[in-house]
Amino acid sequence: MEIYIEDNYDALSKRAVDIIASFLKEKPTAVLGLPTGSTPQKTYEMLAKKCSRGEISFKKVKTFNLDEYSGLSPADRQSYHFFMNKNLFSKTDIDIKNTFFPIDFKPDFKKYDKKIKELGGIDLQLLGIGRDGHIGFNEPGSKFSSKSREISLAKPTIEDNARFFKSIKDVPIKAVTMGIDTIMGAKKIILIASGEKKNQAIFNALEGKASTKVPASIIQRHKNVIVILDKEAARKLNKK
Numbered sequence: 001m002e003i004y005i006e007d008n009y010d011a012l013s014k015r016a017v018d019i020i021a022s023f024l025k026e027k028p029t030a031v032l033g034l035p036t037g038s039t040p041q042k043t044y045e046m047l048a049k050k051c052s053r054g055e056i057s058f059k060k061v062k063t064f065n066l067d068e069y070s071g072l073s074p075a076d077r078q079s080y081h082f083f084m085n086k087n088l089f090s091k092t093d094i095d096i097k098n099t100f101f102p103i104d105f106k107p108d109f110k111k112y113d114k115k116i117k118e119l120g121g122i123d124l125q126l127l128g129i130g131r132d133g134h135i136g137f138n139e140p141g142s143k144f145s146s147k148s149r150e151i152s153l154a155k156p157t158i159e160d161n162a163r164f165f166k167s168i169k170d171v172p173i174k175a176v177t178m179g180i181d182t183i184m185g186a187k188k189i190i191l192i193a194s195g196e197k198k199n200q201a202i203f204n205a206l207e208g209k210a211s212t213k214v215p216a217s218i219i220q221r222h223k224n225v226i227v228i229l230d231k232e233a234a235r236k237l238n239k240k
């Protein structure tokens with residue numbers, strides 16, 4: 001596992017962008033696994049800028065998002081479809097037909113995993129991490145062998161995500177997520193985390209025992225992982 005500790009959020013985003021951009025230059029047909037949330041926003045903004053400058057292209061790229069809330073239409077401003085269109089897709093040359101979300105495979109979410117396989121598997125999976133150690137919406141207790149499926153969101157996740165909604169009551173309590181096994185099938189993983197709120201989850205994930213109590217700890221078992229943190233997120237790590 002390669003770990004980068006950057007001074008701040010901008011620097012960690014730049015590090016992620018540099019790695020993703022070189023990856024796309026080497027493999028313009030790459031299949032990307034993508035998260036939503038606050039952490040990747042700057043990464044997407046910088047990738048979109050690189051694309052508009054002609055430094056990279058998403059024309060032949062395919063994307064699989066990690067998750068989506070149940071019960072929200074793609075046009076809903078709180079949906080992850082909307083987030084991705086706003087923050088990345090509409091600002092690049094990607095063909096929207098090549099962008100996939102697990103919820104669109106309802107009711108048979110196994111077909112999402114099948115589709116990923118059909119397109120050659122995920123080459124590069126970008127991950128954020130929840131305060132409770134979730135990846136995608138695989139909450140604590142999710143089996144390491146889990147596939148894409150509908151789940152109930154944990155209380156800390158609902159509380160954290162309430163910041164994007166008018167009231168906590170508006171936060172959907174269910175979502176569809178790629179499974180942990182699906183995520184681990186990616187050829188390369190980049191996990192990014194920023195801020196003090198994430199430092200316990202990062203410590204547990206990287207230096208704790210690999211356990212379903214901390215879903216992100218599974219990445220210790222992946223052979224090709226890059227973790228990019230800012231100083232605040234890295235604060236509890238012993239091995240720096």
Ligand code: F6R
Pocket residue numbers: 034035036037038039040066067127128129130131134135136137
């Ligand atoms: C969302 C996802 C989640 C987020 C996590 C952190 O698609 O995969 O696991 O990465 O909830 O979210 P932020 O970045 O908002 O702190």
